[in-house]
Amino acid sequence: MPVSAPQAGVAAQSADAPARQAAQGPGSSLTLLVIEDDPAGALSVPRMLDAYGRPVRVRTARNLTEAARLLTDDVHCILLDLALPCEARGDTDEASPEGFPAELPDAAPPGAIPGIGGVPGSAAAAPGGTGGTGATSGAVRGVSGLSGVSGVSGAAAAAGGSGAPGASAYGAPAVPGAGPAPDSDELQILRRVLRMAPRHAVLALTDGSDAERAAEAVRVGAQDYLFRDELDGRLLMRAIRYAVERKRADLAQRQLTETRLRAQENARLERGLLPRPLLEGSDLRFAARYRPGRSRALLGGDFYDTVRTPDGVVHAMIGDVCGHGPDEAALGVELRIAWRALTFAGLCGDVLLSTLQKVLENERDSEEIFATLCTVDIAADGRSAGVCLAGHPSPLFADDGAGAAPRLLPEDESGPALGLLPDARWSRRQVALGRSWSLMMYTDGLIEGRVHEGRVDEGGTEESRADGGRTEGSRTGAGAGDGRTPGRERLGQQGMLDIVARRMAEGAQGERLLDETMDEVRRLNGGELTDDVAVLLLGRGR
Known part of the structure; x- marks a missing residue:
């Protein structure tokens, strides 16, 4: 009506x-x-x-x-x-x-x-x-x-x-x-x-x-x-x-x-996907830090893992899938789980990396997706290790027994990242570790932060540049020494090496060393880092 x-x-x-x-x-x-x-x-x-x-x-x-x-x-x-x-x-x-x-x-x-x-x-x-x-x-x-x-x-x-x-x-x-x-x-x-x-x-x-x-x-x-x-x-x-x-x-x-319920479910899922090191029976020290670049995320494209096989060898791995989204995070989890399974199956070196590349090629959404990787196999006596690099930054090594300053392991035998070349091969370099040592593995998120010129360090002295006045040629990363970003250069591997050396000289080790290093990198960057960051520290003795 x-x-x-x-x-x-x-x-x-x-x-x-x-x-x-x-x-x-x-x-x-x-x-x-x-x-x-x-x-x-x-x-x-x-x-x-x-x-x-x-x-x-x-x-x-x-x-x-x-x-x-x-x-x-x-x-x-x-x-x-x-x-x-x-x-x-x-x-x-x-x-x-x-x-x-x-x-x-x-x-x-x-x-x-x-x-x-x-x-x-x-x-x-x-x-x-x-x-x-x-x-x-x-x-x-x-x-x-x-x-x-x-x-x-x-x-x-x-x-x-x-x-x-x-x-x-x-x-x-x-x-x-x-x-x-x-x-x-x-x-x-x-x-x-x-x-x-x-x-x-x-x-x-x-x-x-x-x-x-x-x-x-x-x-x-x-x-x-x-x-x-x-x-x-x-x-x-x-x-x-x-x-x-x-x-x-x-x-x-x-x-x-x-x-809220979806966020809680995702958080539980991501926590379940984070690695749990299996080092039972080993006398090695272990510490790790992980921070995804995505806002409010618990998991990023970086991944790491550490396991001890029945023969006493400790295997460590750290990697980085290009990108920062949830798809990259999921692919990183797949690669980590595959690495752990292949390691327990007895694979290492070139055979293991070739198999991981096949996993990556079948699981990635685009042919442009690749992943960098670093694997370290530490002998049962803890005195030597085999290192493989697939487009990944070289680990930092410190001979604690000799009291020498930390240094980067050679990268001259590094192979390409996974997913770039179908028939790639990766060599395995043997490294002598000694009786007391520290080995730090990291992703590029730690070294790609920016630094300011003329920053004041924690001791109160003003540095002419964050790397203590080194030449531009000693820097790595985009924007270093090219004049494109004056006063906003990359930290680079050498800058990170100087920070770790300074902290170790002050007696920091283990989790304290990782925390102070990441805090210093964030401070030099002027805030949180935009890339995923994963750091893994293994040590023996002391």
Whole structure:
């Protein structure tokens, strides 16, 4: 039936302008969809103005088939007459040519309030808060004022499936002890509207003598209810704003909860993927530090591992997949697990690296993806090691027994990174370690940080450059000595070597040495490093 529009309640709109502005933006006027078929013509929706003086648009549907057609993205709220005659409902529960499907495609993105730019708004009007309809003179009752329903959220639609009969606001069974509500079958129309419009606010309209059914409507999923004989412009406008903001708050809260749960699940997954060294029976010291470059991530494209095989040999590995995203992190985990399995199978050196390259070639998303790698196999007596380099920076070695300054192991026998050359080969260099030593393996994130000229070191003396006045030729990395970034040169391997030497001279070793080294690199960089960083330290003696 047509909806009349008397002037009642227009003057009351100005007092609630802030709440109206929270419920709608300046670029859109509020739209109300009324679903009713009152043959007596008793239902009259008053004329209402939005916060900018524009008339609230009212659409009327006589059954659910018409409602499905009129329910567009610019509809903010649905006013549903619970007394809608059975013949006006469009169809039975089963879909028919005269009705609408049980589930309609969602036009708006998840979490969006239809008609408000598709962007979920602020949860300013939480249930029971200021501006809720519970503040009116009793004609419009918020959920917090319902006896026996306190604390029940009205966002059954936000749960994405509250249309199931007997479901509560979040798809759980109805309130324990409440028992079946009278005329529960009459609420089937509400359940179907909630399935049809899971992201729209819904107001239930009923007789003043049927308060129990109104309360049940809120438990089923409506944001609020109104009594037909107490309807006026002021109360209806406040109820609409309350319902829209409550729905917005419920959707925002649901999104936050889902995001939090997803983040916790990802964190547990990433922690499970981090390596656990297997060094039982070895007298070697072990320490490691890991920091992904991605914000709020626990795992990056860098990877490392250390295991001891039954023959007493300790195998250590550190690598770096090019890139910083989750795909690179996943590939790094695959390579690490493959390395551990191949090592326990007895492979090492060129055979192991060739097999890892096959794994990389089959698992990478693009042929442009490659990975650098450094492997060290320490003999059972701890006095010698075999080192393989696949495009990776050479480890830092310190002969603690001789008291010599730390140095970089030779890189002249380094092979290409994994994934670059199909038929590549990698040589294995034997290195004498001695009785007491320290070996530090690292990824390029540690040496590619920037340094300032004229920085003051911790001792209070001003350095002409971070590497203590060395020539530009001793630096590594892009931008070194080319004049492109004056005062912002790369730290390089030599700069990192100087930091470690200074810390070791001060007595730092193990985890303290790694912490102080990374702190100094960050300080010289002027903040956090942008690349993934992994550092592994093995030692013997002392």
